[in-house]
Amino acid sequence: MRPITGRDELDLFCRLPYAFNEELADDLAAGRRRPEWMWVALRGDHLLARAAWWGRAGDDTPLVLDILDLDDSAAAPDRVDIGEQLLQTAMAKTLPPGTDPPEYSRLVPSNWRESAAAERVVKDRMTVLERTGAQLSVERLRLEWRPGTPVPQPSGRLAFRSVGDSEELIDLMTLAMDGTLDDHSRRDLARMPAREAALRHYEEEFARYTSPREWWRIAMLPGGDPVGFVIPARNDYNSIIAYLAVLPAHRGNGYIDDILAEGTRVLAEQGVPRIRAATDLSNTPMANAFQRAGYVNFERAINMTWN
Structure with a gap:
């Protein structure tokens, strides 16, 4: 269990899928992520779990934990145990001692409760976090307006x-x-x-x-x-x-x-x-x-x- 060495290990880090993968190279270049904030758990060259924080460019400490993924092909108890061990190790090495860890914020499918497979993935990650002392704060809707959608004309009231x-x-x-x-x-x-x-x-x-x-x-x-x-x-x-x-x-x-x-x-x-x-x-x-x-x-x- 270790942080990645740098941009040269992005392919390794991205073996587990997530929409943010395509943004990681730009984030590293801009200073919003650092190699020492991006951790992997490996068995040989097999990626078992990963965790990463995001921060503002120039900040010395990360602002949010936004990546935590487990190898879905591993057995349930094993993958959750590995995820917990990785996160505990990474937090101890990455975060200032004596401070509360930054918030965890993870994007999930809008219908994640309607799919047994998606629900299991989300709940496995939440179990890992709960074992480190985290609690659910809030679930948020992510929304998008797309061109071509009508925009109401001003009503004149305001x-x-x-x-x-x-x-x-x-x-x-x-x-x-x-x-x-x-x-x-x-x-x-x-x-x-x-x-x-x-x-x-x-x-x-x-x-x-x-x-x-x-x-x-x-x-x-x-x-x-x-x-x-x-x-x-x-x-x-x-x-x-x-x-x-x-x-x-x-x-x-x-x-x-x-x-x-x-x-x-x-x-x-x-x-x-x-x-x-x-x-x-x-x-x-x-x-x-x-x-x-x-x-x-x-x-x-x-x-x-x-x-």
């Missing part, structure tokens, strides 16, 4: 403008925390005040986007009162709806559809090949809004944490 500055957006994010259905936000609120959580989210995500901030939109009533906001952006891989919120005083009026439509229009006008988004499986209002807007649930994500 007006939109660009965000004035970071302080204005952080203020609105703080307000939106009240009554949020988002699991990550709820966990942040259990540890810190709403404004601190909003500031942390802004600095760790929105401030890092290189796409134009002119895309960001605040939704307003005709009199100018803010109703909510949407953050259309581009991350390292896709155009995305990074954040969408309706302020507490205006929830229940259907404004979410107008705000999502505006964010979708901003990106669609750039001629993008797709728009990606995500929301918690349990966040029914948000999931329904994406469905009404023509977004397709093409996969899910399983998130697990150690804290």
Whole structure:
């Protein structure tokens, strides 16, 4: 059990299939992955299991564990045992001592519970993680808008403008925390005040986007009162709806559809090949809004944490 030596062992690491395999070379070149963050369990030259973390370029520690795969041809107890041993070994060598491991986030088929084979694969990985102390945090819907899907015309109920500055957006994010259905936000609120959580989210995500901030939109009533906001952006891989919120005083009026439509229009006008988004499986209002807007649930994500 060891990390890969470098790009020269990517073919070895990619013997187990996953959609992210095609991105690994670019991630290594950009510094989002490091060979010492990519571990394999081998028996001779046979790949039995693998694990890998992802991080932001320039960071010394990884941000998320997003790859954990087991050789499906091995017997059930053996493959889970090997996966546990690999992950324990890799965490001890890769992560700073005395800290909670970063979140596990793994993409799975949207219908993974409907296939016995897919369900077994997902649950084997979850068993490995549970043995190291992780617990299921949330299951998320991964959504995609595709060119040719109609974008609703503005209803006229709301007006939109660009965000004035970071302080204005952080203020609105703080307000939106009240009554949020988002699991990550709820966990942040259990540890810190709403404004601190909003500031942390802004600095760790929105401030890092290189796409134009002119895309960001605040939704307003005709009199100018803010109703909510949407953050259309581009991350390292896709155009995305990074954040969408309706302020507490205006929830229940259907404004979410107008705000999502505006964010979708901003990106669609750039001629993008797709728009990606995500929301918690349990966040029914948000999931329904994406469905009404023509977004397709093409996969899910399983998130697990150690804290």
